[in-house]
Amino acid sequence: MNFKLCVAMSLLSFTLADCVSAQQLSSQQDIYVVNQKAKNLTVSWSGGSKTVEGVVGSQGETTKALVTFDGKKALRYENLASSSAFEAYFTLVRHGNDIFVDCIYTNVRNNQNGMLINKAVCGLEKPLIEDYEDLVYEFTDEWKNSTAEIDLDPLLKTPPAPLEVEEADFGNVKLSRIYKTQEDLSSSVPETVINNGSKKYSFGMGLVFPVYRFGNLSSPAYLEVSAGDSSKKFIRYDAASLSELL
Incomplete structure (x- = not known):
């Protein structure tokens, strides 16, 4: 937004300060771009960018894709090789020049009895790396164990x-x-x-x-x-x- 446009808008309903704020907000927005062939994700912002290899794409019966979830950019992971439904969403956040997994949301079934596990854990602050999906099993294994003995x-x-x-x-x-x-x-x-x-x-x-x-799975x-x-x-x-x- 240039200065002349800001002045014109200020004559209608915006102040010059509003225009400056809008310009700063626009410049701070991160842009997420997927390269399906290379299976990488690039996050760009004013002043820099970061590319993480191997975090999207399909291999065998697993799929990893960039989506919007809970109003945030996230990576959706689905494992069709599992004996029961297994889907997880990894919401992303940038700090400085690095990309992190902030929260994991699970849409999983206990493979012994079919109990639904719609649970999430936040505050992870784990760097986004190629095998990020392995993070989810620490939590799903515990949640599956807690529902394994339910009488059907x-x-x-x-x-x-x-x-x-x-x-x-x-x-x-x-x-x-x-x-x-x-x-x-x-x-x-x-x-x-x-x-x-x-x-x-x-x-x-x-x-x-x-x-x-993260660190307290007993009390939501x-x-x-x-x-x-x-x-x-x-x-x-x-x-x-x-x-x-x-």
Whole structure:
């Protein structure tokens, strides 16, 4: 935005300071470009750029692609070789001249019983390298182990009875997934609810992620809920705002 245009805009509804701010914001935006043939990602900004090799592309039954997720640039990793659905999103952030993985969001099934694992961990600050996808297994292995012993008998009855599995604790508010049919263990998504005693609120069958801070996988820091389009910024709830829903 040049000076003459800024002055013209200021005569309408903008001040000159607004124009300067807009110019600075534009210059600070990072540009992400994928080279599919070379399988690399280049991030450019005013004054520099960084290329990371081998972080996108397909090989065998795995796919890595640049997407927008939760309003941020992210790398989507899908492993079709897994015996159950395995998808993860790695949101990216730049600090200085380097690119880092900030958060990992998982859309994974326990390969023993089909329990859905929609969870996330943030504050990783791990450098983006070729084998970045290996980061996710530290968390998914633990989360799968925690759901391995859940009794599925209610869903195996005829007719099936709903199975409510408590997943996270936000103080007085508990988060659960309700599996109503056997399909909820494979091809469909269980209902996600929060409750405090008899009070209950449903988020429906959308993407709902308890988000943990790196180093503390026992207590979620907050909850993030997609409004339907996962590329858009998620709605964030802390313990207090979750209580207000009940």
